[in-house]
Amino acid sequence: MHPDTPRPFQITPGGALRGRITVPGDKSISHRAVMFGSLAVGESRVEGLLEGEDVLATAAAMQAMGATVKRDEDGVWRIHGVGVGGLLQPDRALEMGNSGTSTRLLMGLVASHPITATFTGDASLSRRPMARVIEPLSRMGADITASPGGRMPLMVRGLCPAVPIAYHLPVASAQVKSAVLLAGLNTPGITRVIEPVPTRDHSERMLRGFGAELTVEPGHYGAVISLTGEAELKPQHIVVPGDPSSAAFWTVAALVVPGSDLSIANVLLNPTRAGIYQALRMMGGDITVENEREVGGERVGDLRVRHSALTAIDVPPELAPSMIDEYPALFVAAAFAQGRTVARGAHELRVKESDRIATMATALGTAGVAVTEHEDGLTIQGTGGEPLPGGGRIATQLDHRIAMSMAVASLYATRPIMIDDVRPIATSYPDFLHTMTRLGASPTWLNA
CATH class of the missing domain: 3.65.10.10 (Enolpyruvate transferase domain)
Incomplete structure (x- = not known):
């Protein structure tokens, strides 16, 4: 067939x-383990990684930008990272398949690196709106060209150094929150996200685990998540x-x-x-x-x-x-x-x-x-x-x-x-x- x-x-x-x-x-943790391991300096090991098509799309994208992501025969994934700021220019479009999480988070990473990446996906993903991510990343200095309706395929031209922002989430979205925080990793100063309604917090937990300086404090309009940029992530052993x-x-x-x-x-x-x-x-x-x-x-x-x-x-x-x-x-x-x-x-x-x-x-x-x-x-x-x-x-x-x-x-x-x-x-x-x-x-x- x-x-x-x-x-x-x-x-x-x-x-x-x-x-x-x-x-x-867990798919959310698996995506982030691959991304953050690829930004750490040294080798991270990940056990129990979800080996579905979405996470494999993330792994392929990080490899295209310079990281080494390999699965051992025992099922443990070993990731050799390039360091924050070390992503390389991919020589082909990043194929995201059906993964909205991969697309939105990786757009954040590319936004503050001096590289250009084209994102493509399947018919379903190409119908999904990306404007809610494009808006804050553009404010940080990224140049993003999308298909009509703010959809894929789209191209992200990163800016380095990018501009730190304080971004008030207009809708409850862990993906938008994470995209802004990931752009902030390679941005000088402090990037802030104000979250009126709590959403999944795997990015915050795992970034702290990798050594990023990140705080979450109550504010007048919701939780204020503050990330200090130009971070140096340390490799980790993660059991998903x-x-x-x-x-x-x-x-x-x-x-x-x-x-x-x-x-x-x-x-x-x-x-x-x-x-x-x-x-x-x-x-x-x-x-x-x-x-x-x-x-x-x-x-x-x-x-x-x-x-x-x-x-x-x-x-x-x-x-x-x-x-x-x-x-x-x-x-x-x-x-x-x-x-x-x-x-x-x-x-x-x-x-x-x-x-x-x-x-x-x-x-x-x-x-x-x-x-x-x-x-x-x-x-x-x-x-x-x-x-x-x-x-x-x-x-x-x-x-x-x-x-x-x-x-x-x-x-x-x-x-x-x-x-x-x-x-x-x-x-x-x-x-x-x-x-x-x-x-x-x-x-x-x-x-x-």
């Missing part, structure tokens, strides 16, 4: 989910914990499939990423944390999830920044709950790998769920614990989280749910269907 040919599939359920599984390394976004799919699956009792080992429990678990517990989900510990400055634990009778809730909008990637999985949980779940305040879902509000509304409707679409979310009438009617063919819109969410929905459906393409799943979770097979389900490939 040609690599550009869609690979449709459906899942034959295997009953209750039981046992103990692991999930891939399991991705809570990946764990969310199995958490929802175990909650909705009767008889399930599943343990998910070594999951990152950073408070800025835990909104999905808070929402699922509000719905009555039996989710407990065992063996809680701290690894590399991050809270980590094992999740034990048991089948639960879920009850509909009004999802607090303030949870959105801490669960923005997990809304598709939450929508599936809501489809099985008793009553009507209202999830609003998630405008960001409109500009993800797909328009996740519209795509999930259509997907759940195709599977027999009563859904009302809003500009900023969905209202979902649940089955009260009964299986979904199923049937129909789901259009994933090249979005990995849509594909995995609807695969989870198909684990408890009366009729098979056909999903149009398995390929996007490799973006973040290459072993997803293998794990589903281990748990008793049977994926079947269909004719395109």
Whole structure:
């Protein structure tokens, strides 16, 4: 089969989910480990790196700009960095595939180096807006030429020395925050980001771990994150914990499939990423944390999830920044709950790998769920614990989280749910269907 040919599939359920599984390394931490290791002087070692397409795109880009990024036979990645300020002119366009995180953070790095880089991506990434990153990086002196609508492909011409700024985030976005901070690494003076609403803080934690001078203090308009530029990063040994976004799919699956009792080992429990678990517990989900510990400055634990009778809730909008990637999985949980779940305040879902509000509304409707679409979310009438009617063919819109969410929905459906393409799943979770097979389900490939 040609690599550009869609690979449709459906899942034959295997009953209750039981046992103990692991999930891939956290994608956010994996991206940053590769980037910061490439900016340190010396060799960093990374264990548990997520080897999905997005992170591999980051690794390839850092290699194109002078770093050495290699995987040993034992699975440990060794990164020899070039030092802050040492990035080299790439001799080709940086191909980002489907990774918005790679693109936005690397734009920040290039913005304060004396190099020019062209960023390209797949059809899905090329539809995603980059203006929110272009604006602050341009204020720091970068010359950025984008396609119409502030989209990719785009070219970044860095300025060295760049101009330090104090930037008030207009929207809650860890990617925009991180892009400005990464530009500040090679900028003299202090670069500040004012964050009105907390977002995932992996950049701040890891930058401090690599030796950057960074503070976070309360301010009148929110947290003030201050980074002292011209930093010298020191190599680190990083053990990447399991991705809570990946764990969310199995958490929802175990909650909705009767008889399930599943343990998910070594999951990152950073408070800025835990909104999905808070929402699922509000719905009555039996989710407990065992063996809680701290690894590399991050809270980590094992999740034990048991089948639960879920009850509909009004999802607090303030949870959105801490669960923005997990809304598709939450929508599936809501489809099985008793009553009507209202999830609003998630405008960001409109500009993800797909328009996740519209795509999930259509997907759940195709599977027999009563859904009302809003500009900023969905209202979902649940089955009260009964299986979904199923049937129909789901259009994933090249979005990995849509594909995995609807695969989870198909684990408890009366009729098979056909999903149009398995390929996007490799973006973040290459072993997803293998794990589903281990748990008793049977994926079947269909004719395109």
